[in-house]
Amino acid sequence: MAERLAASFSPSSCLLPAASKRTAQPSSAALPFLPSPRRLHSTSSCSLRRVPSPLRLFQTAAIGSRRTTSVVVCAASDPAQLRSAREDIKELLKTTFCHPILVRLGWHDAGTYDKNIAEWPKRGGANGSLRFEIELKHAANAGLVNALKLLQSVKDKYSSITYADLFQLASATAIEEAGGPKIPMKYGRVDVSGPEQCPEEGRLPDAGPPSPAGHLRNVFYRMGLDDKEIVALSGAHTLGRSRPERSGWGKAETKYTKDGPGAPGGQSWTVQWLKFDNSYFRDIKEGKDEDLLILPTDAVLFEDSHFKVYAEKYAEDEDAFFKDYAEAHAKLSNLGAKFNPPEGISMADDDSNKTVTRKPFVAAASYSDED
Numbered sequence: 001m002a003e004r005l006a007a008s009f010s011p012s013s014c015l016l017p018a019a020s021k022r023t024a025q026p027s028s029a030a031l032p033f034l035p036s037p038r039r040l041h042s043t044s045s046c047s048l049r050r051v052p053s054p055l056r057l058f059q060t061a062a063i064g065s066r067r068t069t070s071v072v073v074c075a076a077s078d079p080a081q082l083r084s085a086r087e088d089i090k091e092l093l094k095t096t097f098c099h100p101i102l103v104r105l106g107w108h109d110a111g112t113y114d115k116n117i118a119e120w121p122k123r124g125g126a127n128g129s130l131r132f133e134i135e136l137k138h139a140a141n142a143g144l145v146n147a148l149k150l151l152q153s154v155k156d157k158y159s160s161i162t163y164a165d166l167f168q169l170a171s172a173t174a175i176e177e178a179g180g181p182k183i184p185m186k187y188g189r190v191d192v193s194g195p196e197q198c199p200e201e202g203r204l205p206d207a208g209p210p211s212p213a214g215h216l217r218n219v220f221y222r223m224g225l226d227d228k229e230i231v232a233l234s235g236a237h238t239l240g241r242s243r244p245e246r247s248g249w250g251k252a253e254t255k256y257t258k259d260g261p262g263a264p265g266g267q268s269w270t271v272q273w274l275k276f277d278n279s280y281f282r283d284i285k286e287g288k289d290e291d292l293l294i295l296p297t298d299a300v301l302f303e304d305s306h307f308k309v310y311a312e313k314y315a316e317d318e319d320a321f322f323k324d325y326a327e328a329h330a331k332l333s334n335l336g337a338k339f340n341p342p343e344g345i346s347m348a349d350d351d352s353n354k355t356v357t358r359k360p361f362v363a364a365a366s367y368s369d370e371d
């Protein structure tokens, strides 16, 4: 399956030694796959315009490092293409079970935002910068090259969708398809054009800092998010697994992950880790299953008195969690983004702004498939 394939092609730059955790320095090895010049141009959401030297900028290709002498003019995403791409992403999810890594991709592109910096794209955020090797090699992004590889065929097909929109579309679609709430999304995010516009390393949270509550507040307040949003967004760990060879956290495998689906292994936070529900909060509160992961930054949600109010509420009331999660996810997806047009684009058939609804959970039906 594609995720397994992608994982097996993982470049060494994405494999971190377990003991080194987030502070490990990624290898400087180049990513092993370079797009052909034709593909380089056709996969960009942006049109390439020749300009005279010395005004030429160098664009390092998405998931590659071949250089061109062109300025990239970024186009806004097209609503019809967005709708169609969403259907393709649904198919990708059905066949590869890559919901978790797509959510992590969207979060890591947006989560570099710094509200104290006004200038775009210096302020970071949802601007597609995570497609560049220099940012993919940040220790916090270990393994996310696989998410890019999974999405490349969608990007190839829908040339007018920006990377920034594609990452957020994929993430919101993954949440919804896993049985989570409808996310009130808008699109039209403009892409950064070159690796020199990527944020510096160190803007994303650590899983095991000396003071987890203080650390979470430092990082998320910098993004303009509050305690309720920190707790609600942490609930995304209802999906997915941690892999020691990527982040340094988690077990190599557990009874819940040894058979996949997707590439086997890692340690999940929940038993049904492809189902979006409030079990993350219930499982941390119970804390009894050694096969389930609780990071220091997860545990603190029930230890800090302000976080605890929300964590307890979400453990009891899944509807409250879904409502707050949907709002916080939409806000996260817009952080730092520059929209064209400024008000953003809604998908015409998108009913997401009407109600917070949920789709029936279907991913569980696939647990015994393949693998």
Ligand code: HEM
Binding pocket: 099, 100, 101, 103, 104, 107, 142, 143, 205, 206, 207, 208, 216, 233, 234, 236, 237, 239, 240, 241, 242, 243, 244, 246, 247, 248, 249, 295, 297
């Ligand atoms: C609160 C601070 C956070 C910390 C310290 C943290 C840390 C981590 C770590 C260590 C992993 C394991 C990565 C790996 O080994 O592959 C992970 C995975 C994941 N994170 Fe977070 N995270 C945080 C917040 C978030 C947020 C806000 C979201 C989304 C809104 C999110 C979504 C995910 C998902 C879905 C995965 C699973 C990825 C997969 O299975 O491939 N996380 N996170």
